[in-house]
Amino acid sequence: MSNTDQTPTPATITIRPNGPLLVQGDVKVINSAGEEIDRGGRVAFCRCGLSKTKPFCDASHKAAGFTAE
Ligand code: FES
Incomplete structure (x- = not known):
């Protein structure tokens, strides 16, 4: 995700209560094969x-009742 003037949008990482790490902004996700996975500037990484x-x-964390401090 970028602004129209091509200025990169700083990435933010938000720790969701009892849930994933939500990453938003200009980030690339590269898999173990070196391929970029397009997540549209917003990706949630599993924490549970x-x-x-x-x-x-x-969203498996919800059914499992995952809790984090
Ligand atoms: S944090 Fe959502 S499935 Fe693990």
């Missing part, structure tokens, strides 16, 4: 370890 689509959150 239960996702079936790691490293991404698939």
Whole structure:
């Protein structure tokens, strides 16, 4: 995600309460094969370890009742 003047949008990482790490801004996700995965400037990384689509959150944390300090 970029501004129209091509100035990069700073990335932010938000720790969601009892949920994923939400990354928003100009970031690239590169898989283990070196391929870029397009997540549209917003990606949630699993923090609970239960996702079936790691490293991404698939909302499994909700059903599992994941809690974090
Ligand atoms: S944080 Fe959402 S599935 Fe793990």
